[in-house]
Amino acid sequence: MADAHTLTGTGGATAHAHGDYLDDPKGIKSWLTTVDHKRIGIMYLWSITFFMIVGGLFAMLIRIEHLTPAKTIMDAEMYNRVFTLHGAIMVFLVIIPAIPGSLGNFALPLLLGAKDVAFPRINLMSLYLYWIGALMALGTLFMGGVDTGWTFYTPYSTTTGGGVTLMVFAAFVLGFSSIFTGVNFIATVHKLRAPGMGWFEMPLFCWGMYSTALIQILATPVLGITLLLLAMERLFHIGIFDAQLGGDPVLFQHFFWFYSHPAVYIMILPAMAVMSEVIPVFSKKTIFGYKAIAFSSVAIALVGFFVWAHHMFVAGMSVYAGAIFSFLTFFIAIPSAIKVFNWIATMWQGSIELKTPMLYAISFLLLFTIGGLTGMFLASLSTDVHLHDTYFVVAHFHYVMAGSNLIALLAGLHYWWPKMFGRMYDESLGRIGAVLVFIGFNATFLPQFVMGSRGMPRRYFNYLPQFQALHVASTIGAVILAVGLFLTLANLLASFRRPKGMVDNPWGGKTLEWATSSPPTTHNFEGQPVPLHGPYDYRPVPAPIGSEVHTG
Amino acid sequence: MNWLQSFLLPKAAATHASEVDGLFMFIIYLTVFFFFFNGALIFYAAHRWRRRSAGEVTPHTTHNTKLELIWSIIPLMVVMMIFFWGFKGYISAAVAPNDATEIVVTAKKWVWQFEYPDGTRTLNDLHVPLNKPVKLIMHSEDVIHSFFVPTFRLKRDVLPGRYTEIWFTATEPGVQQVFCAEYCGKGHSDMLAKIHVDTDEQYETFLREGDEQVRQMPLKDLGRLVYENKGCATCHSVDGTRGQGPSWKGIFGQVHQGTDGKGHLVDENYIRESILYPQAVVVQGFEPIMPTFQGLLREREILGVIEYIKSLK
Numbered sequence: 090m091a092d093a094h095t096l097t098g099t100g101g102a103t104a105h106a107h108g109d110y111l112d113d114p115k116g117i118k119s120w121l122t123t124v125d126h127k128r129i130g131i132m133y134l135w136s137i138t139f140f141m142i143v144g145g146l147f148a149m150l151i152r153i154e155h156l157t158p159a160k161t162i163m164d165a166e167m168y169n170r171v172f173t174l175h176g177a178i179m180v181f182l183v184i185i186p187a188i189p190g191s192l193g194n195f196a197l198p199l200l201l202g203a204k205d206v207a208f209p210r211i212n213l214m215s216l217y218l219y220w221i222g223a224l225m226a227l228g229t230l231f232m233g234g235v236d237t238g239w240t241f242y243t244p245y246s247t248t249t250g251g252g253v254t255l256m257v258f259a260a261f262v263l264g265f266s267s268i269f270t271g272v273n274f275i276a277t278v279h280k281l282r283a284p285g286m287g288w289f290e291m292p293l294f295c296w297g298m299y300s301t302a303l304i305q306i307l308a309t310p311v312l313g314i315t316l317l318l319l320a321m322e323r324l325f326h327i328g329i330f331d332a333q334l335g336g337d338p339v340l341f342q343h344f345f346w347f348y349s350h351p352a353v354y355i356m357i358l359p360a361m362a363v364m365s366e367v368i369p370v371f372s373k374k375t376i377f378g379y380k381a382i383a384f385s386s387v388a389i390a391l392v393g394f395f396v397w398a399h400h401m402f403v404a405g406m407s408v409y410a411g412a413i414f415s416f417l418t419f420f421i422a423i424p425s426a427i428k429v430f431n432w433i434a435t436m437w438q439g440s441i442e443l444k445t446p447m448l449y450a451i452s453f454l455l456l457f458t459i460g461g462l463t464g465m466f467l468a469s470l471s472t473d474v475h476l477h478d479t480y481f482v483v484a485h486f487h488y489v490m491a492g493s494n495l496i497a498l499l500a501g502l503h504y505w506w507p508k509m510f511g512r513m514y515d516e517s518l519g520r521i522g523a524v525l526v527f528i529g530f531n532a533t534f535l536p537q538f539v540m541g542s543r544g545m546p547r548r549y550f551n552y553l554p555q556f557q558a559l560h561v562a563s564t565i566g567a568v569i570l571a572v573g574l575f576l577t578l579a580n581l582l583a584s585f586r587r588p589k590g591m592v593d594n595p596w597g598g599k600t601l602e603w604a605t606s607s608p609p610t611t612h613n614f615e616g617q618p619v620p621l622h623g624p625y626d627y628r629p630v631p632a633p634i635g636s637e638v639h640t641g
Numbered sequence: 642m643n644w645l646q647s648f649l650l651p652k653a654a655a656t657h658a659s660e661v662d663g664l665f666m667f668i669i670y671l672t673v674f675f676f677f678f679n680g681a682l683i684f685y686a687a688h689r690w691r692r693r694s695a696g697e698v699t700p701h702t703t704h705n706t707k708l709e710l711i712w713s714i715i716p717l718m719v720v721m722m723i724f725f726w727g728f729k730g731y732i733s734a735a736v737a738p739n740d741a742t743e744i745v746v747t748a749k750k751w752v753w754q755f756e757y758p759d760g761t762r763t764l765n766d767l768h769v770p771l772n773k774p775v776k777l778i779m780h781s782e783d784v785i786h787s788f789f790v791p792t793f794r795l796k797r798d799v800l801p802g803r804y805t806e807i808w809f810t811a812t813e814p815g816v817q818q819v820f821c822a823e824y825c826g827k828g829h830s831d832m833l834a835k836i837h838v839d840t841d842e843q844y845e846t847f848l849r850e851g852d853e854q855v856r857q858m859p860l861k862d863l864g865r866l867v868y869e870n871k872g873c874a875t876c877h878s879v880d881g882t883r884g885q886g887p888s889w890k891g892i893f894g895q896v897h898q899g900t901d902g903k904g905h906l907v908d909e910n911y912i913r914e915s916i917l918y919p920q921a922v923v924v925q926g927f928e929p930i931m932p933t934f935q936g937l938l939r940e941r942e943i944l945g946v947i948e949y950i951k952s953l954k
Binding site: 339379404416419433437468547 | 648649650651657660661664665668671672675676679680682683686687690691692693697698699700701702703704705708709712713716717720721723724726727728729730731732734735783784785787789791792794795796797798800801802803805818820821822823824825826827828829830831
């Protein structure tokens, strides 16, 4: 609380001081019925961690299976279920809710100087829907599993056995969980900013969450409808997608990607949002190009709605449709590139401290550069024809979805961990974890680019022996990655053995969440905080808020 | 940087593959350049401006319009160039020349079936002439599959209830690998095929005598294949059931009563005549509806049918 923000008045609070939100009130029931955004964020965090471990175990099973070209530890049917569950869990239960659910819920109101999100009860309902959806998804394991891939392409998905219908309803329920989070964030950003905090005085994390929320509420209903249509076809044989019933299988792909491509930006925008907080703090320098980053987020959210059919260049779509979608797709590269250059420019001439969160941020910049640039191979028509549905695509989307989103989650988690729990993890182990994760990640997925460009199709149980060396390299990388992640988890958990407190503002952050105690009290701030300067003003004498007109 | 191309891509074996490779390698160089460019900037900054003391003051640089325009416009120009390059390759691969040999491809779990203009059919082995355009007209009998030839840089989904097309001109004699690239269930990764790129002479031999497998097949098995694939089974049973035509079971060596009132011994010459000139003798009680198979069956296939009928005791 060393900073220049003030807390004015006591807002009608009586004399009794609140304890920190983790202990006040106590008891499991108080957690399960809480409407505190911080507690909901923490419960999201543990749930996501649990499912990341489950999804990660399925990933390890896949990697072990591919140590040999034919059967290693499971048969083809089991393999198909394992890769489906890996994908479905990681997409719907981990990556989509990861940053908004955990870091977003925890940090967004604090960054805005608010006491909670706009609709605290809906926020709790979002968490319960997440749990219900998660149980339904796991329930499919007892119905013979699901072997459609997380994409549920028709007519395969309407004709195969197993628990496809239940999985589809699980995704439907999880969609509502996501929509509720989005509704909350939009209302919170609009209505609950601290007095004096204009749109361009918000921390950029809030712009990222806001853009994400726009996609969540506009795109997710389309997925819901699509999945309902799919369920109707499976249950009542109404011909919508199945050619044998008079439907059109390609229609499903249009519907599906109309949600699932914007969903890629539900995954990447929050990651970018975290970067815009972490990089200025550890560079001790104001963010470069505030408005460019803010508008890039919104631009990505909007343009993201017009590129869905770039997943379908070889699906039998017309050549001209392909050309239009390829053209539009390239435009998405520009705001992404602008952001990366802005972050590098923020580091330029800064005072850079390579603490664990900053190592993850640098890791993100490098991995996202690879993820973004390899997207050009797939946005371009003629090269996509060769690379579509190969391991090249698998590698590319792991760089973007895991390499960027997951790494950003880890950056944000190490950044806000002392704020969340009032305890500090071991810095050296944190750094070792970050480096291992970076090395392991690249060792896992770089070989997959080569496999893919050489022609190895994805979702293959058996493969030609010529690809074995690359598969083995990838599996070794996955082991390093797993070691790095477990070391990181252990390091974070070990911090609970350390004393609480003493870390109110360990990084010297200028945003409002650092103006309260760590961990914050139940009501976040004692009184209403009023920001006195911009979120990234690191000058010895900061300019008063509202006095600067941002033009860049 | 030929070594990099041969490390990343299988050897190109069709005409438009080299254009795809040109673009692929261009983007590779671009990716490598920008990765190292960004990486160098990041590591330079992290080292040059590492924090030496807690009280360091940094410049308050909020933006730089000129710089921002440069790093927006240059990437925009680069990606537009890539777009047009990729579009050009895609268009040229979209429309087949008029003189292309048309082959019908039927995909089903988990096999590829190919049917040639002369009615020849093969399973999981596609024969195409070298240096001549070939057009594939593809459809699926069940779920979505995808016809993928890495060495041709070619892929197209194969759909139920709709035809999709691709074309290519193979430039390397030998065998090329075909994968199914759209997930289709348990046998997805075994749904492989081979493209045999034949010289004119080899291709003629294939059309005349069938592929290697057919040429080496015992006559009786070949006859059964013909029976199943060429429509014989529609009218003739092999278990004695009466169909549109007489059953083949046990007829060899018997005497058929013709509508001409004479008896005809069912021997090699009788069967051959019935296949090529079906109206010459029509068995009593049956309509003269069988079409001629002249030009549709190879000599060895006719022999195969005869041997197959002999075997049906």
